[in-house]
Amino acid sequence: MYALVDCNNFYVSCERVFNPTLRRVPVVVLSNNDGCVISRSSEAKKLGIPMGAAAFEYQKKFQESGIKVFSSNYALYGDMSNRVYRILQNYTPDIEIYSIDECFLHFNNFTDNPLDKYCKKLRQEVLQKTLIPTCVGIAPTKALAKVANHIAKKFPELEGVYLMDTDEKRIKALKWLNIEDVWGIGRRMSKRLKAKGVNKAIQFTELSDEYVRKEFSVVGLRLKKELEGISVLGLEEVQAKKHIATTRSFDTTYTDKEYIKERITTFAVTCAEKLRKQKSTCQLVTVFIYTNRFNDQQEQYSRSINVSIPYPTNSDIEIAKYAQKGLNLIFKQGYHYKKAGVIVGGITPEHEKQFNLFEDEPVKHREIMRTMDQLNSKYGTQKLKLASQALDKTWKMRQEHLSPNYTTKWNEILEIR
DNA sequence: TCTGGGGTCCTAGGACCC
């Protein structure tokens, strides 16, 4: 059996842990740049704040309804997530961390212990030790565990845990579940399915295998099997990332190439740091720049470009150099840029390095990067930078409602007190 | 004025091989 453990309104719940005045009142957490709503308490949902709502459009509503607003604080959420998973790991060795607030557990040979009781205990321990409320769905496949979790969330009388252990329960659930709420069926697929008269999850399982395979590829077919109770998706091991991205929207638009160049360089450096952290190298760097797609008064421009690097590298200097090369090829004067990013790909493990016959990255780089990483970890992120990065932090992200880093920065807490 | 960021997997089609 699989269990899906999902933290309720995770970012909001994290804010509430250290600020009890936020309990039972409407709270929302905003995306980077305080752009849009990405987490809502149940009270905020009831007030009609949609997921993804643009913050500026709801400013008035926030004030009128007394909704507490927070900028996202990923240091806090990441740390709380680790705390939750450390507890869950004591309940089974088979665990897949699916996202910052969700994980799958697999139970093998747990026959003598009723799983719903076991999961109620687990849920209780998480709540008691971290103050994070969760819901648990238990079923024979991952997709059905998602369905069971959905049920646990929707019906409070279940006290956060739902066990789907018979075919009667499975069928009843799938008759109830709307097609667009099925895990793996997004906007596009549900639109096509509804046009065919498929409105409930059960109807999807009634389509023929051939039809599903033809229309929705093996991905759709796998999902169908999973909903039928045939497990085809196993737990996945944590693997090195295949792409690593650092992208940001700017606080306003910029036309100056030097400014964009500095941003791209810093994004490239951040990607290089992430690469070294997972002990990988890359051989491809993608650079993109966009104008503001919401502003139809301004002329739009958006381009991205792939630049291949002749040798695998994770050096700030090299990745920044090729990223700048990419920017030079796509930057056009006269547009108002709002967003840019760097993505590295062609990732291979550091120790499997394939040398290039003709050129290679300068031998000194590995040593320089190790030294930079050491100093930066001791004195703070990006204290030591490339000269092509801004020395003083000229850019800023709007973060007008940031909570303190309660769990990771004790000096900030002391200042508040 | 203002609208996020970071991932995965699959398929089709082009370029190449013998």
Added chain:
DNA sequence: TCTGGGGTCCTAGGACCC
């Protein structure tokens, strides 16, 4: 008049997830 058959690898784009 008339031009094969069977592969692999790579990439872009589209779908999905949180």
